[in-house]
Amino acid sequence: MASRSRVTIRDVADRVGVHPSTVSRVLNPATRGRITPEIVAKVNAVAAELGYRPNQTARGLRTNRTQTIGVLIPDITNPLFPPIIRGIEDGLGAHGYTAILGNTDNIAARETEAVATMRARQVDGLILATARRDDPIVAECIAEGLPLVLVNRTADADGVSSIVNDDALGIALAVRHLKTLGHTRIAHIAGPRSLSTGEARRRSFLEIIKAEGLEADEALVAETSAFSEDEGLRACADLIAQDLEFTAIVAANDLIALGAYEAISDAGLTCPDDISVTGFNDMPFVDRLTPPLTTVRIPHYELGREAGRRLVELIETPDSPARATTLRPELIVRGSTVAVT
Amino acid sequence: MASRSRVTIRDVADRVGVHPSTVSRVLNPATRGRITPEIVAKVNAVAAELGYRPNQTARGLRTNRTQTIGVLIPDITNPLFPPIIRGIEDGLGAHGYTAILGNTDNIAARETEAVATMRARQVDGLILATARRDDPIVAECIAEGLPLVLVNRTADADGVSSIVNDDALGIALAVRHLKTLGHTRIAHIAGPRSLSTGEARRRSFLEIIKAEGLEADEALVAETSAFSEDEGLRACADLIAQDLEFTAIVAANDLIALGAYEAISDAGLTCPDDISVTGFNDMPFVDRLTPPLTTVRIPHYELGREAGRRLVELIETPDSPARATTLRPELIVRGSTVAVT
DNA sequence: CTGAAAGCGCTAACAT
DNA sequence: ATGTTAGCGCTTTCAG
Numbered sequence: 070m071a072s073r074s075r076v077t078i079r080d081v082a083d084r085v086g087v088h089p090s091t092v093s094r095v096l097n098p099a100t101r102g103r104i105t106p107e108i109v110a111k112v113n114a115v116a117a118e119l120g121y122r123p124n125q126t127a128r129g130l131r132t133n134r135t136q137t138i139g140v141l142i143p144d145i146t147n148p149l150f151p152p153i154i155r156g157i158e159d160g161l162g163a164h165g166y167t168a169i170l171g172n173t174d175n176i177a178a179r180e181t182e183a184v185a186t187m188r189a190r191q192v193d194g195l196i197l198a199t200a201r202r203d204d205p206i207v208a209e210c211i212a213e214g215l216p217l218v219l220v221n222r223t224a225d226a227d228g229v230s231s232i233v234n235d236d237a238l239g240i241a242l243a244v245r246h247l248k249t250l251g252h253t254r255i256a257h258i259a260g261p262r263s264l265s266t267g268e269a270r271r272r273s274f275l276e277i278i279k280a281e282g283l284e285a286d287e288a289l290v291a292e293t294s295a296f297s298e299d300e301g302l303r304a305c306a307d308l309i310a311q312d313l314e315f316t317a318i319v320a321a322n323d324l325i326a327l328g329a330y331e332a333i334s335d336a337g338l339t340c341p342d343d344i345s346v347t348g349f350n351d352m353p354f355v356d357r358l359t360p361p362l363t364t365v366r367i368p369h370y371e372l373g374r375e376a377g378r379r380l381v382e383l384i385e386t387p388d389s390p391a392r393a394t395t396l397r398p399e400l401i402v403r404g405s406t407v408a409v410t
Numbered sequence: 411m412a413s414r415s416r417v418t419i420r421d422v423a424d425r426v427g428v429h430p431s432t433v434s435r436v437l438n439p440a441t442r443g444r445i446t447p448e449i450v451a452k453v454n455a456v457a458a459e460l461g462y463r464p465n466q467t468a469r470g471l472r473t474n475r476t477q478t479i480g481v482l483i484p485d486i487t488n489p490l491f492p493p494i495i496r497g498i499e500d501g502l503g504a505h506g507y508t509a510i511l512g513n514t515d516n517i518a519a520r521e522t523e524a525v526a527t528m529r530a531r532q533v534d535g536l537i538l539a540t541a542r543r544d545d546p547i548v549a550e551c552i553a554e555g556l557p558l559v560l561v562n563r564t565a566d567a568d569g570v571s572s573i574v575n576d577d578a579l580g581i582a583l584a585v586r587h588l589k590t591l592g593h594t595r596i597a598h599i600a601g602p603r604s605l606s607t608g609e610a611r612r613r614s615f616l617e618i619i620k621a622e623g624l625e626a627d628e629a630l631v632a633e634t635s636a637f638s639e640d641e642g643l644r645a646c647a648d649l650i651a652q653d654l655e656f657t658a659i660v661a662a663n664d665l666i667a668l669g670a671y672e673a674i675s676d677a678g679l680t681c682p683d684d685i686s687v688t689g690f691n692d693m694p695f696v697d698r699l700t701p702p703l704t705t706v707r708i709p710h711y712e713l714g715r716e717a718g719r720r721l722v723e724l725i726e727t728p729d730s731p732a733r734a735t736t737l738r739p740e741l742i743v744r745g746s747t748v749a750v751t
Numbered sequence: 752c753t754g755a756a757a758g759c760g761c762t763a764a765c766a767t
Numbered sequence: 768a769t770g771t772t773a774g775c776g777c778t779t780t781c782a783g
Contacts, residue, residue, distance in 0.1 A: 077760055088770050093762060100762095103768065125531045126470045127760035130775050135467060137510075137531075145496055148694065151487040155513060167531065169478075169508050172496060190466045190478075190508065327698075353489065354695040357668075418776055429754045434778060441778095444752060468776035471759050 076119045084115045092116075096123060129191060138380060139187030140168045141206075142198045143175045148352045150198060153221060153373035157196055160377020164385075166193070173199055180206055188215075194380045200224045201263050216383040220376035221369075223265045228391045230383060232375040235395040236266060239365040240273040242400040243319050243347040246363070248281055251409040252317040252345065256289040258304045258329060260296050260321035267296070270321045270349065289315055293325060301328020302335075309336045316344060316409050323348035323355050326362055326405075345406040360404035367398050417460045425456045433457075437464060470532060479721060480528030481509045482547075483539045484516045489693045491539060494562060494714035498537055501718020505726075507534070514540055521547055529556075535721045541565045542604050557724040561717035562710075564606045569732045571724060573716040576736040577607060580706040581614040583741040584660050584688040587704070589622055592750040593658040593686065597630040599645045599670060601637050601662035608637070611662045611690065630656055634666060642669020643676075650677045657685060657750050664689035664696050664705055667746075671699070686747040701745035708739050 082089040087108060094100040095112040129135040140157055142150045158168055169190065171183030180199055184206055194216030200207055200223060207224045210217040219231040247255055257274040260267025271290065278285050291308050293300035301320060305328060320326035326348035333340045340346050341360055348355060348364035355362040375394060382389055423430040428449060435441040436453040470476040481498055483491045499509055512524030521540055525547055535557035541548055541564060548565045551558040560572040588596055598615040601608025612631065619626050632649050634641035642661060646669060661667035667689035674681045681687050682701055689696060689705035696703040716735060723730055
């Protein structure tokens with residue numbers, strides 16, 4: 070007993086008294102119209118009665134399309150990614166596609182390996198949440214024509230579809246909010262420049278500071294090597310040690326902002342009384358911090374859902390053009406930003 | 411161009427001048443020993459040169475084993491589950507298995523549907539993090555002999571393998587900690603009794619209260635219909651309204667504890683000064699709450715990893731017996747519990 | 752130790 | 768409108 074998929078298309082065909090290919094045509098929505106309604110009804114009835122379930126493996130071998138896509142993420146335990154993944158699954162799911170996941174911890178070798186196993190499994194396309202601006206996997210997919218969508222982060226390559234947050238807008242919202250509160254010397258703790266998000270937020274910060282007529286002092290931009298609390302702490306401590314007289318910090322993401330909280334408190338200062346801080350992402354629970362974090366909310370679920378939909382489009386309409394899409398973030402004002410006194 | 415998996419076992423065979431089945435034997439570790447070393451070397455060299463990648467779909471059709479397993483979780487955006495999923499993938503990964511995920515939101519119809527699509531994809535086994543004590547999917551898998559492992563939650567059915575936290579120990583740690591702090595009237599906000607975790611923690615609470623000689627008052631156990639902040643708030647408000655004179659609450663999980671924080675503050679009381687609170691799970695960031703939450707840390711990653719390993723064992727050793735395994739939790743003492751004054 | 756042959760379950764020309 | 772035929776890429780008896 071216990072065989073996985075006992076009843077085949079042949080069993081149904083024999084029972085109904087038609088040829089297997091007729092059953093196949095009934096089961097496939099695209100060809101169903103060519104079969105006499107009575108036979109369609111009979112096949113469906115017998116299939117239901119026998120508990121027939123199509124064998125996707127066999128179909129995939131024959132059609133060379135597995136309805137499976139691969140998703141590369143850095144780390145599912147980073148709270149940024151679960152909503153993206155759910156969005157992807159919901160964006161795909163409506164079309165019968167299924168995702169397989171690979172956690173790569175931002176390690177290039179693991180990314181390569183994950184792509185290899187996914188391709189061995191004949192995925193129909195790939196979604197990368199791991200892209201670096203200069204990413205060999207992106208180049209490989211483009212070269213080989215494997216449908217590809219980048220989500221959350223994008224790459225510098227041309228001709229690649231991507232769904233990312235509008236970082237320029239997000240940074241502008243944060244900076245204008247601080248300007249409204251009377252801040253004029255605003256620091257930025259940037260993310261890694263090898264990632265599109267780090268670079269875009271950094272560049273946008275510099276641009277908006279000038280556009281708003283605020284004090285443009287390059288010394289007020291601190292660099293980090295990772296979007297992490299540790300790096301935020303280190304960079305913010307550096308900033309404070311330089312005695313630059315800033316009153317606010319725009320952190321490139323929430324984890325960096327958390328590190329900044331710590332550095333501020335380590336220096337004997339208080340957020341927001343001495344220094345206002347803004348984050349980026351609106352991770353779960355940053356509303357429960359002391360003080361609750363003012364941050365830029367990225368529509369992660371929607372990013373994922375659009376990425377899923379876009380990939381399906383790319384797979385099913387092979388010559389649909391590559392498009393770069395941005396989604397609008399939203400400023401969430403909480404207690405970590407106050408007016409200068 | 412752009413064909414997914416151009417080079418087949420036949421291409422390699424032709425190039426080397428052997429039969430495809432010989433190449434297959436070389437590529438399969440179990441049969442490699444039967445082939446002359448020179449041929450093995452040559453086949454491997456040509457395979458590498460041509461960039462041969464085995465087609466898992468074809469292999470799966472032939473062997474009826476896809477090396478794919480299905481994982482059902484309630485919701486990946488619940489921070490409980492990402493570490494479990496990573497654990498599962500790491501537990502499987504070493505053996506070449508890949509997981510496909512299904513988010514079901516605790517909706518039975520979605521669970522059934524997810525299992526159906528997974529079975530259509532010929533999964534070799536299932537891991538459920540969604541099990542209810544009385545779960546039809548569990549019954550179905552047992553009846554049909556589909557390898558199954560339950561993780562995090564278990565079911566009442568016999569003969570099913572499970573990896574869960576030792577809830578009795580976790581509750582005992584929390585209660586004894588509160589007893590040490592001088593608390594004698596301790597309340598419990600229980601989880602849903604339809605879930606093994608809700609029921610086990612509830613039962614363990616009652617038992618340990620008696621075993622420790624504390625005041626066993628059934629009125630001090632509040633019920634909830636979900637492990638959620640809203641339900642925690644509601645149940646805790648009820649408890650407070652009854653004027654039961656308790657000084658501590660053991661919440662069935664962290665979200666319920668968060669709701670309790672809110673109810674306590676709504677009632678004009680303070681945690682921990684008026685009421686100490688313990689949680690369960692040690693979710694990310696509960697160390698950053700005000701006050702930082704004393705909680706029972708569940709080894710989620712390890713639960714997942716063991717589940718992955720166990721499922722592989724079940725698949726590859728068909729008559730290995732079902733086992734129920736518990737892993738030990740740990741009490742994390744923070745600021746939400748203090749001595750009675 | 753290796754080749755031959757068959758077939759997993761399905762779909763897609765090609766016939767009729 | 769349906770049946771025939773062939774074969775996707777791989778593994779696995781069975782021969783030799």
